[in-house]
Amino acid sequence: MNTNRLKTLFISLLLSGLTLSANANETKQNPLPDDQQAVQISADSLDIQDQTGTSVYLGNVEITQGSLSLKGDKITIQHPDRDLQSINAIGQQAVFKRFDTDSQSWVSGQADNIIYNAKDKTLLLVGSAKVEQPGKHLITGPELTYDMLNKTLKAQSTAQQKERISVTLMPDAKRQQDQTDQTE
Secondary structure (H helix, E strand, O other): OOOHHHHHHHHHHOOOOOOOOOOHHHHHHHOOHHHHHEEEEEOOOEEEEOOEEEEEEEEEEEEEEEEEEEEEEEEEEOOOOHHEEEEEEEEEEEEEEEEEEEOEEEEEEEEEEEEEEEEOOEEEEEEEEEEEEEEOOEEEEEEEEOOOOEEEEEEEEOOOOOOEEEEOOOHHHHHHHHHHHHHH
């Protein structure tokens, strides 16, 4: 695979609107929206099949752009005609992390398999799935769908895993302090 083809793939991923990111400091320093920032991909190996529009990254794979990062043991990217459709991360707990600018906090998750849908801007977490906003909530279940645009989360069991959904809501620290101050 020549260098020009790799550069073309990375540019096409950037222009496709992939919303993946590195860290909160980068987000605060760079005023551009996530999908207008550079895409960074690192892995132990890479196999690009340009004819089929598939790239497979193996070994400690990390993709970042803006305020979202996605990590896995194996990540497959579907990009027919250089148009990003999906990213499929598999691992001993694939992981995502995203900084929510509205709440000024991180949202993170993990699962056996995380599928990013570029068109809908959704993450589907399957198999021992967990999504957490530290200090606010923790949701676990067999299958979780996180809609990054609408900031919604759906949880359900699957045909293979009939487990129940678990939700832990953390009390608002500021509200708790206000109530404590009022009772004193």
